Amino acid sequence: xxxxxxxxxxxxxxxxxxxxxxxxxxxxxxxxxxxxxxxxxxxxxxxxxxxxxxxxxxxxxxxxxxxxxxxxxxxxxxxxxxxxxxxxxxxxxxxxxxxxxxxxxxxxxxxxxxxxxxxxxxxxxxxxxxxxxxxxxxxxxxxxxxxxxxxxxxxxxxxxxxxxxxxxxxxxxxxxxxxxxxxxxxxxxxxxxxxxxxxxxxxxxxxxxxxxxxxxxxxxxxxxxxxxxxxxxxxxxxxxxxxxxxxxxxxxxxxxxxxxxxxxxxxxxxxxxxxxxxxxxxxxxxxxxxxxxxxxxxxxxxxxxxxxxxxxxxxxxxxxxxxxxxxxxxxxxxxxxxxxxxxxxxxxxxxxxxxxxxxxxxxxxxxxxxxxxxxxxxxxxxxxxxxxxxxxxxxxxxxxxxxxxxxxxxxxxxxxxxxxxxxxxxxxxxxxxxxxxxxxxxxxxxxxxxxxxxxxxxxxxxxxxxx
Numbered sequence: 001x002x003x004x005x006x007x008x009x010x011x012x013x014x015x016x017x018x019x020x021x022x023x024x025x026x027x028x029x030x031x032x033x034x035x036x037x038x039x040x041x042x043x044x045x046x047x048x049x050x051x052x053x054x055x056x057x058x059x060x061x062x063x064x065x066x067x068x069x070x071x072x073x074x075x076x077x078x079x080x081x082x083x084x085x086x087x088x089x090x091x092x093x094x095x096x097x098x099x100x101x102x103x104x105x106x107x108x109x110x111x112x113x114x115x116x117x118x119x120x121x122x123x124x125x126x127x128x129x130x131x132x133x134x135x136x137x138x139x140x141x142x143x144x145x146x147x148x149x150x151x152x153x154x155x156x157x158x159x160x161x162x163x164x165x166x167x168x169x170x171x172x173x174x175x176x177x178x179x180x181x182x183x184x185x186x187x188x189x190x191x192x193x194x195x196x197x198x199x200x201x202x203x204x205x206x207x208x209x210x211x212x213x214x215x216x217x218x219x220x221x222x223x224x225x226x227x228x229x230x231x232x233x234x235x236x237x238x239x240x241x242x243x244x245x246x247x248x249x250x251x252x253x254x255x256x257x258x259x260x261x262x263x264x265x266x267x268x269x270x271x272x273x274x275x276x277x278x279x280x281x282x283x284x285x286x287x288x289x290x291x292x293x294x295x296x297x298x299x300x301x302x303x304x305x306x307x308x309x310x311x312x313x314x315x316x317x318x319x320x321x322x323x324x325x326x327x328x329x330x331x332x333x334x335x336x337x338x339x340x341x342x343x344x345x346x347x348x349x350x351x352x353x354x355x356x357x358x359x360x361x362x363x364x365x366x367x368x369x370x371x372x373x374x375x376x377x378x379x380x381x382x383x384x385x386x387x388x389x390x391x392x393x394x395x396x397x398x399x400x401x402x403x404x405x406x407x408x409x410x411x412x413x414x415x416x417x418x419x420x421x422x423x424x425x426x427x428x429x430x431x432x433x434x435x436x437x438x439x440x441x442x443x444x445x446x447x448x449x450x451x452x453x454x455x456x457x458x459x460x461x462x463x464x465x466x467x
Contacts, residue, residue: 007045007059008056009041010036010041010042011040011041012036012037012038012042013038015037015452019084020032020055021042023036030054031056032056037065039063040061040064041061041062042059043059045059065091069086069087072162073085073163075156075159079147079148079150079161080150092446093444096454100424100444100456104425104442106425107426108426110428113439114441116442117443121273121446122449123449125166126270126274127271132172133145133190135154135189140157142180143179143185146158160172171227178221189205193264194262196249198247199245201249202227203231203232204218206232209233210231228241230263239264248261253307255307256279256307257335259334260306262301266324267301269447270448271447275447282304282366283308286308286413289363290311293315294314295364296316297369298318299319299343301324302317302328302332305332306331306337308366309332309337310337315341316343316344317342317343318346320345320347320349329341344359348377352380352383353381356384356408357408361409366414367414367417368416371423373418373420373423374423378427381431384408385435414437414460417457420454424456424458437462443456
């Protein structure tokens with residue numbers, strides 16, 4: 001006998017990390033409710049039930065939040081590209097700031113001395129990087145191009161996208177027609193997007209060789225729509241231009257007089273407007289002096305390295321990818337900063353206190369890790385600070401490393417840029433409780449409007465008595 005649908009009225013108290021409303025059922029279970037906001041009383045349809053929690057969807061409202069707005073995109077709720085279009089921009093930022101503060105406190109018992117003003121930019125048409133999934137779905141009339149449906153492996157049937165640049169959103173339907181006309185459309189799983197200041201690049205992932213006719217179709221499409229085609233027959237290293245390009249893919253950081261060429265599969269920030277103000281804030285907080293030596297850990301292409309080089313005596317950029325290290329050096333040469341910039345390839349997830357000595361003394365650090373954070377780097381710093389005879393006794397009992405050297409002097413200030421508040425909070429605990437730093441300031445940046453993704457920045461300084 002089929003189980004009847006269960007409906008229940010719930011008071012929503014908070015949002016979870018996926019921007020679902022959180023309430024409690026009459027039985028006391030935690031219920032995660034899609035499309036519900038704090039302060040609302042909703043009728044929820046239970047769609048999944050576990051021992052300690054349930055998932056539900058809001059179907060009716062007795063009261064609504066003042067933060068609720070009408071989603072701009074007609075595909076919101078089906079497409080998984082956004083989760084917060086029903087929340088106004090100010091409330092989105094407040095939600096993300098609260099996540100950051102909660103993680104600092106619950107994971108490391110820390111509170112920033114100062115909360116930085118949240119950084120915000122355009123909420124729409126901001127996304128300069130995206131991976132668009134491609135599927136041949138005959139039941140839906142042919143090829144689909146877009147993001148996955150929410151909590152699904154299916155591709156959403158979208159005709160426009162409000163967070164992509166307008167000229168890219170306008171390509172979604174023409175791209176369907178293009179792929180449909182290729183010799184083997186079922187063997188094209190993905191199109192990657194990279195928008196620079198003057199070039200829009202599309203990377204076609206194809207699992208079978210393209211025919212001459214396929215290549216001509218791509219050329220015609222590129223000329224008609226003003227896009228630069230790259231081909232990817234295998235892994236990321238196989239990416240190559242379809243034809244020689246007149247202009248390179250690049251972005252500028254005008255405040256620092258820096259231009260950054262990049263390949264479409266290189267890591268660059270999704271939101272160029274926020275990236276510009278993020279780099280500017282990081283430099284203001286880092287405050288390098290003309291005599292300072294700075295290390296930029298996880299430097300990538302040099303997004304922070306090159307701007308720092310315009311202010312400091314010397315910058316060492318360290319990155320795990322030898323390919324990115326080579327491109328960072330090329331970018332330094334292009335911008336005339338080669339005399340101030342050094343780059344080094346190193347696995348930063350396997351660092352020791354001895355490794356820090358090998359990189360030399362630095363006055364300042366910029367740390368910009370991936371989602372996994374910079375645990376090994378922060379542990380190495382704590383070990384070096386607490387090494388026997390170092391003269392920098394670090395806090396409350398960090399592990400002492402035989403590799404650490406007595407002469408090690410820790411940086412006076414660290415600016416940490418994070419895309420995961422949980423790993424930032426974990427690493428902050430090491431820096432403060434073991435390495436003798438103070439969490440001076442922290443705040444969020446709305447790098448991904450309408451999503452629950454939290455980008456943040458924190459500033460650590462050595463206690464005055466130990467600096």
